[in-house]
Amino acid sequence: MDLTAPTAALASAAADLVRLVPGKLIDPVLSGVLLTATAAGVQLAASDRERTAAVSAGAVVHTDGQVLVPAKPLAETLRALTAPEVRLVVEGNRLAIRASGARFALPLLDHTLHPGVGSVSGDGGLVSGSAFATALATVASTAARDEALPVFTGVRVRSEGDRLVLRATDRYRMAIASLPWSADGDIDVMVPATLLAEVGKQVAGVGQARLTAAENQFAVSWGRTEVTTAVLDGSYLSETKLALSDVDTRVVVDAESLQAATRRVALYSDARGVVRVEVGDSELRLRATDHNAGEAEESLKATITGGRTSPSYQSRYLLDALRPFTGEVELAIQPGMRATVVTALEPGEVDLRYIIMPMLPPKP
Incomplete structure (x- = not known):
């Protein structure tokens, strides 16, 4: 050669x-x-x-x-x-x-x-490289990293009509992204999140990427690159199994302001990193306390409808949930220890939902 x-x-x-x-x-x-x-x-x-x-x-x-x-x-x-x-x-x-x-x-x-490389023939379709990258940046990072629980280490990639829906969870939170795609068949596979995270970085600057699924195999190709992988068993993964119908409090707030306030207040959180979000008439008050670090609180304006359920969250999960959003977001809060759904008030090309579970509030 x-x-x-x-x-x-x-x-x-x-x-x-x-x-x-x-x-x-x-x-x-x-x-x-x-x-x-x-x-x-x-x-x-x-x-x-x-x-x-x-x-x-x-x-x-x-x-x-x-x-x-x-x-x-x-x-x-x-x-x-x-x-x-x-x-x-x-x-x-x-x-x-x-x-x-x-x-x-x-x-x-x-x-x-060397075993060489093969190709995957089957159903699939085309997605925008930038939209696919945007979706993967959030969804792939939500999957678990514990290889002892392989069923939680993947992203479910499923076609639903003219939309491609990506889902991932580590059991404590779930991210769901929906984006348009041009399909020539249906796909429903669970793909290792570590691979898709890298794919997302590499397709960000390309026009289109092709996704193809076959029995036990999945492939993504773009430009001069093609990647194939064995798939995981993940047909169970769906947000429909979560109780999301008992929302009694809806909060509209600026995502970046809430993220910044959470980051500051979390400096005073306990060993679990828990921040309490108190819902008032027209504001949110974030509180954190730790017997050694002290205590902190910060208020910011918000539009509140419904009840006044005031959950507590692990701060890093709340920050991860807010990070993909710009502008105003809605927090759909359920009473008790039920999940909260974060969505953009005005969704773009990629429609993103982030579901987080609350934590027990800090002890006084």
């Missing part, structure tokens, strides 16, 4: 690949990047047997070929280079990385042992 490519483009492709498939350090083959050079350019691919990714880049290929080399050293070397062009050429049992006045060499691994 022998090729010449723009350094920045090749470095970007390698970096994207490593973030999508971090690799398994205990297996050198699964920690490698499979480089395939053809007349069309060069493809960089990786697999950990559960997920795969392939990223293509433009290159002038002098000699076709395929090699497997350690992924992270390749990505880090390309990122560190300042020369405008780089040459990759096989020299004996090494892949030489040549730039102006410099040479680096990576060991060749046995590419015949």
